[in-house]
Amino acid sequence: MSLLKVEDLRVSYRRIGMLRAAISREPATFDAVAGVSFEIEAGKTMGLVGESGSGKSTIARTLIGLKRPAAGSIRFDGREIGDAGRTEWARLRREMSMMWQDPIGSLSPRLTVGSLVTEPLKIHGRRVPEGEAARLLKLVGLPPEFAPRYPHQLSGGQARRVGVARALALDPKLLIADEPTAALDMSVQGEVLNLLAEVQRRSGVAILVITHNLNVVRHITDTMAIMYLGRFVEHGTTAEIFERPRHPYTEALLSANLEPDPDRRAERVELSGEVPSPVNRPSGCDFHTRCPHARSDCSDAPPAWSAPGGHGYRCFYPLG
Numbered sequence: 001m002s003l004l005k006v007e008d009l010r011v012s013y014r015r016i017g018m019l020r021a022a023i024s025r026e027p028a029t030f031d032a033v034a035g036v037s038f039e040i041e042a043g044k045t046m047g048l049v050g051e052s053g054s055g056k057s058t059i060a061r062t063l064i065g066l067k068r069p070a071a072g073s074i075r076f077d078g079r080e081i082g083d084a085g086r087t088e089w090a091r092l093r094r095e096m097s098m099m100w101q102d103p104i105g106s107l108s109p110r111l112t113v114g115s116l117v118t119e120p121l122k123i124h125g126r127r128v129p130e131g132e133a134a135r136l137l138k139l140v141g142l143p144p145e146f147a148p149r150y151p152h153q154l155s156g157g158q159a160r161r162v163g164v165a166r167a168l169a170l171d172p173k174l175l176i177a178d179e180p181t182a183a184l185d186m187s188v189q190g191e192v193l194n195l196l197a198e199v200q201r202r203s204g205v206a207i208l209v210i211t212h213n214l215n216v217v218r219h220i221t222d223t224m225a226i227m228y229l230g231r232f233v234e235h236g237t238t239a240e241i242f243e244r245p246r247h248p249y250t251e252a253l254l255s256a257n258l259e260p261d262p263d264r265r266a267e268r269v270e271l272s273g274e275v276p277s278p279v280n281r282p283s284g285c286d287f288h289t290r291c292p293h294a295r296s297d298c299s300d301a302p303p304a305w306s307a308p309g310g311h312g313y314r315c316f317y318p319l320g
């Protein structure tokens with residue numbers, strides 16, 4: 001059974017310029033997430049990939065209850081949570097935890113590492129057992145001597161480790177990691193990804209990784225989805241998508257992000273044009289204005305979602 005099941009999720013924001021919208025009779029809101037469906041099984045890792053503004057953080061904020069869905073369903077551990085009230089969220093926040101971007105900035109500068117990692121227990125009114133800080137630090141490969149230090153005394157990689165320890169303090173079922181390797185050197189990036197994989201093996205936590213870095217996705221995820229303008233353009237197992245991308249946008253991202261493979265994808269696919277805004281979607285396929293393979297009818301109507309054998313994509317003319 002899936003731990004998290006999201007169906008046709010829509011999340012909207014108010015447009016800027018309400019008065020203009022009112023006069024021109026445009027809708028007052030726009031969909032930053034426009035009908036997204038996915039599942040994550042217990043103990044598995046999914047990657048959510050897309051350029052800035054594609055809606056990744058909006059999905060994360062909705063999953064953890066900071067934003068209400070406009071429509072659709074979010075089932076977590078068998079229960080609908082899209083309409084959960086305050087009391088239920090108090091419980092859910094113990095079971096879903098979020099690792100924010102910006103390792104050092106997201107840690108309170110006045111608390112020691114020891115207090116930071118045990119703080120979630122205190123917030124949820126739990127007793128902090130003797131030696132708990134040392135146990136949590138050990139879980140993320142830091143010695144107990146780190147407990148009295150302050151965030152500004154940590155390197156980027158150590159701050160990430162403290163972020164992971166803090167996120168695991170309440171033994172959550174789902175961990176949402178927003179750009180877990182941002183601003184880290186390549187070698188430290190690898191360490192943090194290995195740490196997440198190791199922590200998952202030991203605790204069985206499911207992980208949703210949000211990133212624009214395809215190397216991160218390739219390294220640790222089982223399944224992945226590629227977002228464009230608030231919709232999935234492709235979704236499937238990570239192995240399948242890397243082996244055989246079907247959507248031209250996925251192909252372009254793969255060719256831009258990864259070391260070129262001399263045998264297969266030697267050519268880099270350059271995308272032309274600006275990323276459109278979800279406030280003013282193009283007609284037809286969202287991607288046709290930048291697609292190197294677009295044909296004249298791609299602007300007529302939006303393509304439907306096809307999912308032969310479970311590997312889904314949204315394109316009239318998928319790659320072979």
Ligand SMILES: Nc1ncnc2c1ncn2[C@@H]1O[C@H](COP(=O)(O)OP(=O)(O)OP(=O)(O)O)[C@@H](O)[C@H]1O
Pocket residue numbers: 013014032050051052053054055056057058059277278
């Ligand atoms: N509070 C807000 N009010 C209005 N529009 C917003 C708000 N937050 C985000 N948006 C818009 O919603 C869309 C999706 O933004 P979102 O931050 O979810 O994208 P993202 O993929 O997470 O980007 P990034 O990688 O930069 O964090 C964008 O068009 C953005 O401008």
